[in-house]
Amino acid sequence: MPVSSSPPPILDSSLCRLLFLGSRDSSTMRKCLWLWGLLFIALGFAWSITAERNPRTERISGSAGDVLEDDPVGRLKVYVYELPSKYNKKILQKDPRCLSHMFAAEIFMHRFLLSSPVRTLNPEEADWFYTPIYATCDLTPTGLPLPFKSPRMVRSAIQLISSSWPYWNRTEGADHFFVVPHDFGACFHYQEEKAIERGILPSLRRATLVQTFGQRNHVCLNEGSITIPPYAPPQKMQARQIPPDTPRSIFVYFRGLFYDVNNDPEGGYYARGARAAVWENFKSNPLFDISTEHPTTYYEDMQRAIFCLCPLGWAPWSPRLVEAVVFGCIPVIIADDIVLPFADAIPWEEIGVFVAEEDVPKLDKILTSIPPHVILRKQRLLANPSMKRAMLFPQPTLPGDAFHQILNGLARKLPHPKSVYLKPGEKILNWTAGPITDLKPW
Amino acid sequence: MKLSALQQSYLGRRSNSFRSSGPLDSSSDGAFKSPAAVFWLVLHGLSCLISLLLGFRFSRLVFLLLSTSSTYTSPFHSPTELAKTLDIRSVIPADPVGNVPLPFPNKTATNSRVVVGRHGIRIRPWPHPNPVEVMKAHRIIERVQTEQRLQFGVKDPRKIIVVTPTYVRTFQSLHLTGVMHSLMLVPYDLVWIVVEAGGVSNETASLIAKSGLRIIHVGFSQRMPNSWDERHKLETKMRLRGLRIVREKILDGIVIFADDSNMHSMELFDEIQNAKWFGAVSVGILANSANIDETVVEKRGEEENPRMPVQGPACNVSNMLAGWHTFNTLPFAGKSAVYIDDRATVLPRKLEWSGFVLNSRLLWKDGDKPEWMKDIDTLDGDIESPLDLVKDPSVVEPLGSCGRRVLLWWLRVEARADSKFPPRWIIDPPLEVTVPSKRTPWPDTPPELPSHKKPVIGIQEPIIKHTTKTRTSRSKRRSKRKHDETRTDRRTTGFDKTLQN
Numbered sequence: 008m009p010v011s012s013s014p015p016p017i018l019d020s021s022l023c024r025l026l027f028l029g030s031r032d033s034s035t036m037r038k039c040l041w042l043w044g045l046l047f048i049a050l051g052f053a054w055s056i057t058a059e060r061n062p063r064t065e066r067i068s069g070s071a072g073d074v075l076e077d078d079p080v081g082r083l084k085v086y087v088y089e090l091p092s093k094y095n096k097k098i099l100q101k102d103p104r105c106l107s108h109m110f111a112a113e114i115f116m117h118r119f120l121l122s123s124p125v126r127t128l129n130p131e132e133a134d135w136f137y138t139p140i141y142a143t144c145d146l147t148p149t150g151l152p153l154p155f156k157s158p159r160m161v162r163s164a165i166q167l168i169s170s171s172w173p174y175w176n177r178t179e180g181a182d183h184f185f186v187v188p189h190d191f192g193a194c195f196h197y198q199e200e201k202a203i204e205r206g207i208l209p210s211l212r213r214a215t216l217v218q219t220f221g222q223r224n225h226v227c228l229n230e231g232s233i234t235i236p237p238y239a240p241p242q243k244m245q246a247r248q249i250p251p252d253t254p255r256s257i258f259v260y261f262r263g264l265f266y267d268v269n270n271d272p273e274g275g276y277y278a279r280g281a282r283a284a285v286w287e288n289f290k291s292n293p294l295f296d297i298s299t300e301h302p303t304t305y306y307e308d309m310q311r312a313i314f315c316l317c318p319l320g321w322a323p324w325s326p327r328l329v330e331a332v333v334f335g336c337i338p339v340i341i342a343d344d345i346v347l348p349f350a351d352a353i354p355w356e357e358i359g360v361f362v363a364e365e366d367v368p369k370l371d372k373i374l375t376s377i378p379p380h381v382i383l384r385k386q387r388l389l390a391n392p393s394m395k396r397a398m399l400f401p402q403p404t405l406p407g408d409a410f411h412q413i414l415n416g417l418a419r420k421l422p423h424p425k426s427v428y429l430k431p432g433e434k435i436l437n438w439t440a441g442p443i444t445d446l447k448p449w
Numbered sequence: 450m451k452l453s454a455l456q457q458s459y460l461g462r463r464s465n466s467f468r469s470s471g472p473l474d475s476s477s478d479g480a481f482k483s484p485a486a487v488f489w490l491v492l493h494g495l496s497c498l499i500s501l502l503l504g505f506r507f508s509r510l511v512f513l514l515l516s517t518s519s520t521y522t523s524p525f526h527s528p529t530e531l532a533k534t535l536d537i538r539s540v541i542p543a544d545p546v547g548n549v550p551l552p553f554p555n556k557t558a559t560n561s562r563v564v565v566g567r568h569g570i571r572i573r574p575w576p577h578p579n580p581v582e583v584m585k586a587h588r589i590i591e592r593v594q595t596e597q598r599l600q601f602g603v604k605d606p607r608k609i610i611v612v613t614p615t616y617v618r619t620f621q622s623l624h625l626t627g628v629m630h631s632l633m634l635v636p637y638d639l640v641w642i643v644v645e646a647g648g649v650s651n652e653t654a655s656l657i658a659k660s661g662l663r664i665i666h667v668g669f670s671q672r673m674p675n676s677w678d679e680r681h682k683l684e685t686k687m688r689l690r691g692l693r694i695v696r697e698k699i700l701d702g703i704v705i706f707a708d709d710s711n712m713h714s715m716e717l718f719d720e721i722q723n724a725k726w727f728g729a730v731s732v733g734i735l736a737n738s739a740n741i742d743e744t745v746v747e748k749r750g751e752e753e754n755p756r757m758p759v760q761g762p763a764c765n766v767s768n769m770l771a772g773w774h775t776f777n778t779l780p781f782a783g784k785s786a787v788y789i790d791d792r793a794t795v796l797p798r799k800l801e802w803s804g805f806v807l808n809s810r811l812l813w814k815d816g817d818k819p820e821w822m823k824d825i826d827t828l829d830g831d832i833e834s835p836l837d838l839v840k841d842p843s844v845v846e847p848l849g850s851c852g853r854r855v856l857l858w859w860l861r862v863e864a865r866a867d868s869k870f871p872p873r874w875i876i877d878p879p880l881e882v883t884v885p886s887k888r889t890p891w892p893d894t895p896p897e898l899p900s901h902k903k904p905v906i907g908i909q910e911p912i913i914k915h916t917t918k919t920r921t922s923r924s925k926r927r928s929k930r931k932h933d934e935t936r937t938d939r940r941t942t943g944f945d946k947t948l949q950n
Binding site: 063199252255256276280283284288344364365367368371374386 | 568583588589600
């Protein structure tokens with residue numbers, strides 16, 4: 008212990024060590040207090056020195072405070088409705104691919120809640136109600152989900168719960184939450200114009216939506232929704248880690264489409280022209296390792312890159328963000344007005360680089376003008392293990408993972424304001440709104 | 450109705466990629482039976498043909514004109530605007546921000562800047578890398594890598610002391626530049642001890658001065674002999690001389706022997722930091738690459754991939770040193786090179802010096818060093834292998850995951866002992882007269898092209914040899930010119946007969 012000043016007269020009174028109660032003399036008691044004080048200061052100093060020597064990570068605290076590591080158990084209670092298996096299990100049985108595509112969060116959330124300590128079997132004491140519907144599990148042969156039956160499915164499920172339990176009608180769904188990880192959330196369409204036209208399903212307009220889509224001032228993002236990351240398989244990513252001393256030698260990395268030749272061959276529609284702009288401006292730039300290939304070393308390459316581009320596609324979100332965070336590559340987000348996952352818990356401005364779509368031609372200048380200490384700080388924030396855990400949906404669940412972040416988000420919305428409870432006979436939602444096709448029973 | 454049909458056909462084109470069959474489920478009723486469907490098919494075909502003529506998608510124009518009232522934002526508001534946006538890809542606009550149609554505020558959203566629809570692809574006027582930005586990016590990459598090394602790399606790296614024996618010859622520049630560049634990339638402190646046979650020469654000094662490293666350049670009085678055996682012996686003596694310098698100057702670090710014709714990987718320098726006292730790494734032997742002896746190739750013909758012989762430590766199952774892999778000289782018995790410019794395979798010694806590293810404290814006169822290290826002053830230069838430096842070979846630490854990783858490669862390639870090369874590899878004054886060959890692919894050029902060097906195919910001697918055409922200007926250059934010319938003429942028979950004129 009680096010105690011510099013050690014006054015000799017005190018040390019010989021080793022009685023002092025026994026909590027300074029050894030002597031009644033006030034002067035030696037005061038001296039003992041000084042000794043203890045110096046000891047504590049020295050300890051604190053030593054602790055801070057050793058702490059600074061390892062600045063590999065940094066604590067993350069967002070706008071809601073330092074909430075990434077909060078434990079939701081005890082802060083809320085969730086009741087899981089028992090729906091007939093045609094809404095969940097049978098769908099999954101028909102197509103088990105739903106467990107590994109990027110919309111698998113809805114299935115894993117159900118499984119997590121069934122065995123979580125926040126689940127309660129007594130609906131009277133529940134704060135939140137969960138309806139397990141796998142709405143994104145009707146897949147094409149190539150694996151893409153068709154959202155055309157989802158509105159009817161959700162509507163029929165809501166009719167079921169509103170008739171079998173009284174809790175829906177109490178608040179018209181304001182204390183219920185649904186997981187809708189599809190492209191545009193509860194608008195249930197993959198094409199943005201159509202999705203905007205439909206808007207959020209009328210029956211879900213008062214409920215809390217847990218969705219991957221997030222864009223400010225957009226119809227499909229309700230006030231109070233919780234944005235979550237898309238599902239990315241955690242085991243696959245953990246299995247492809249490379250030694251951390253491998254030097255990061257790629258400046259900017261991206262693999263994916265620039266032009267969607269099937270649907271938008273001229274460009275300009277897909278990704279609002281941003282991906283095409285990236286290609287046209289930087290295809291000859293050696294700093295930008297961008298191409299449309301599907302290399303087998305995709306994960307390893309990301310771990311050797313400093314910046315990873317995460318531009319929008321047909322929807323603004325993509326699993327690239329999750330992959331970039333897990334592999335420590337700073338995400339460069341090119342999507343105007345996007346709302347990133349757990350935006351109140353994670354300060355994305357400090358972690359990633361946001362580039363406006365109109366600034367894409369100047370992307371190289373923007374990235375090289377970031378001062379190195381800022382880049383190192385971002386890498387330290389990304390290296391924080393709680394950050395990586397918050398982006399993943401591991402099985403079995405780990406503390407601080409995305410499931411817990413969702414529950415934390417729900418807990419932060421408690422207590423429900425008195426206004427959500429409807430007076431008897433009051434009706435706010437219009438059950439017959441929306442296209443006629445949605446009203447067909449499912 | 451018409452509108453929705455067109456929309457459906459447009460959407461159908463998109464959703465065709467999603468699924469293989471079936472009309473859209475959301476289509477209200479299957480009311481479009483034969484006559485209407487045929488009509489739309491014909492219209493579709495017609496618009497395709499017109500699009501081919503015009504060069505842009507005509508159906509969109511029709512779509513636009515028909516969609517007078519829509520519930521969502523119409524992406525373009527005039528056909529001219531449409532044409533402009535479609536041309537953006539082919540035309541690089543004068544201003545950096547391309548022509549973007551003015552976005553209308555979305556009626557169903559509140560104050561969103563972001564609009565669905567067709568946007569221009571923004572291309573800047575000069576879409577090529579800017580050298581200033583590239584340099585800045587490289588600085589950023591360097592800074593990030595330094596930080597990585599600080600966090601994950603070797604803690605407390607020690608200085609590296611490199612001992613290289615060399616002598617002036619044709620291929621010295623080739624080999625020494627390779628080693629020099631490898632050493633310039635090493636991220637740790639470095640001292641380079643260059644021991645030169647035949648005394649310190651300006652040639653070598655100017656070559657290594659370009660590196661910017663800390664160099665101790667000493668001369669060795671003997672000249673390099675012409676046979677490989679003698680050369681290996683002399684190199685050993687030169688290395689001991691280098692070790693004596695370490696002792697004299699009391700240098701502290703890790704001593705590594707980098708022969709000037711070896712190839713080193715950067716991981717080698719990271720790995721040797723783990724050596725405590727005396728370490729050994731695996732050396733790959735590229736003995737066969739230099740000269741392909743036909744008989745040897747035939748013997749190896751049965752093997753799929755002839756494995757590269759590796760010299761180095763051998764470990765047992767518990768990763769302890771159990772023995773040594775050495776080079777098997779039996780296949781080469783009687784066929785190996787004796788003199789330095791022989792065309793036969795050059796064989797390495799049983800254990801090459803370059804595979805061993807030692808802590809420089811082992812060489813100091815006093816200080817605490819293990820008792821198994823022999824004093825180098827007592828040795829007289831006739832040591833067979835580096836293991837003779839220690840009394841007990843079992844103390845050697847195997848490095849590179851117990852010898853499984855090959856971190857450097859050994860090869861000896863030399864030109865003929867009497868081969869000529871220009872001093873410092875500079876041709877001064879530049880060559881003046883060149884004669885174009887009749888069979889070159891480029892058109893005949895006028896004869897007075899200054900300093901135009903022609904490459905020679907198929908000759909292993911240095912390039913200076915073929916320029917015997919320049920008889921006039923080079924008469925003062927060398928004494929043995931006539932001798933060279935006759936030799937060159939023999940060799941250029943395969944190249945072009947007309948050159949002999």
